[in-house]
Amino acid sequence: MRPEDIPAILVLEADTLSAWSREHLEDELQQPAGFQFVVRNAALDMIQAVLYGRIMADEAEILKLSVAESVRKKGVGSQILDFVLNYCRTKGVKNCFLELRASNTAARNLYEKRGFFRVGSRKNYYDEPVEDAILMQREL
Ligand SMILES: CC(C)(COP(=O)(O)OP(=O)(O)OC[C@H]1O[C@@H](n2cnc3c(N)ncnc32)[C@H](O)[C@@H]1OP(=O)(O)O)[C@@H](O)C(=O)NCCC(=O)NCCS
Numbered sequence: 001m002r003p004e005d006i007p008a009i010l011v012l013e014a015d016t017l018s019a020w021s022r023e024h025l026e027d028e029l030q031q032p033a034g035f036q037f038v039v040r041n042a043a044l045d046m047i048q049a050v051l052y053g054r055i056m057a058d059e060a061e062i063l064k065l066s067v068a069e070s071v072r073k074k075g076v077g078s079q080i081l082d083f084v085l086n087y088c089r090t091k092g093v094k095n096c097f098l099e100l101r102a103s104n105t106a107a108r109n110l111y112e113k114r115g116f117f118r119v120g121s122r123k124n125y126y127d128e129p130v131e132d133a134i135l136m137q138r139e140l
Contacts (some may be wrong), residue, residue, distance in 0.1 A: 001029065001036035001037060001038045001050065001052075003026070003029060005038055005047055006022055006025050006026065008046070008047045009025060009038070009047060009050055010022060010025075012047055012048075012049075012050065012066060012068045013050075013066050015069055016066050017101065017126075017128070017129075018101075018126060018128075020064065028052055028063075031054065033054045033055055033056055034052065034053070034054050035052065035053055035054070035055065035084070035087065036050070036051075036052045037050070037051050037052075037080060037083065037084060037087075038050050038051075039076055039079065039080050046068070047068070048067065048068050048071045048076050049065070049066065049067040049068065049071075049076045049077060049079075049080045050064065050065070050066050050080075051064065051065045051080045051081065051084050052064045053084065053088075055088065055091050055093055058092055058093055058094040058095065059093065059094070059095050059096070059097065060088045060091075060093045060095070060096045060097070060140075061096070061097045061098065062081075062084070062096065062097070062098040063098075065077060065080070065081065065107070067080075072106075077110050078110060078113070078114065081110065081111075081114055082114070085114070085140060088140055089140050093140050094139060094140055095137060095138070095139055095140065096116075096137065096138055096139075096140055097119075097135065097136070097137050098111065098116070098135075098136050098137075099122065099125070099133040099134065099135050099136070100133065100134055100136070101126055101131050101132075101133065101134075102121070102131055102132040102133065102134050103131060108134065108136075111136050111138075114138070115138040116136040116137060116138040117136060117137065117138065118134055118135070118136055119135050119136065119137045120134075120135040121133060121134050121135060122135065
């Protein structure tokens with residue numbers, strides 16, 4: 001992800017819950033422990049997916065995964081997740097964590113297909129709308 005990608009990412013995320021602001025994205029690019037990847041369709045000059053996270057010692061956390069609505073259910077989310085899990089392995093990560101809205105069946109299915117399993121929950125963790133979070137983990 002490059003700073004000049006931010007306007008396109010704001011559009012990509014506009015229809016998702018818990019979308020990040022421009023300031024939040026700019027801050028994320030400065031995080032020393034952060035990683036930020038996009039799937040870019042160069043021919044269409046389009047960003048199709050984004051994934052941000054952090055690596056702390058041998059643990060990684062996925063903070064955000066979004067796929068553009070027009071290309072969902074075509075394997076793009078799986079593709080960028082596979083890429084990031086491999087990237088984390090090369091950095092010595094042994095465990096990967098994430099949290100998601102309890103109602104987010106699409107994301108939960110995607111993560112379960114990639115070997116993540118539920119390890120806990122957080123009551124009323126999200127707002128707008130208020131909702132519990134499910135915590136998931138997988139070993140790498
Ligand atoms: C969740 C999300 C990232 C999935 O991306 P995607 O590119 O559509 O996912 P894929 O095409 O790789 O699908 C992989 C698996 O996920 C599951 N899945 C994806 N979309 C689904 C849906 N709408 N309903 C149920 N399961 C779904 C399926 O199990 C699918 O496997 P299959 O194709 O064999 O059925 C995408 O819907 C999205 O960006 N949603 C909004 C943001 C979000 O919720 N992010 C995750 C929170 S961290």
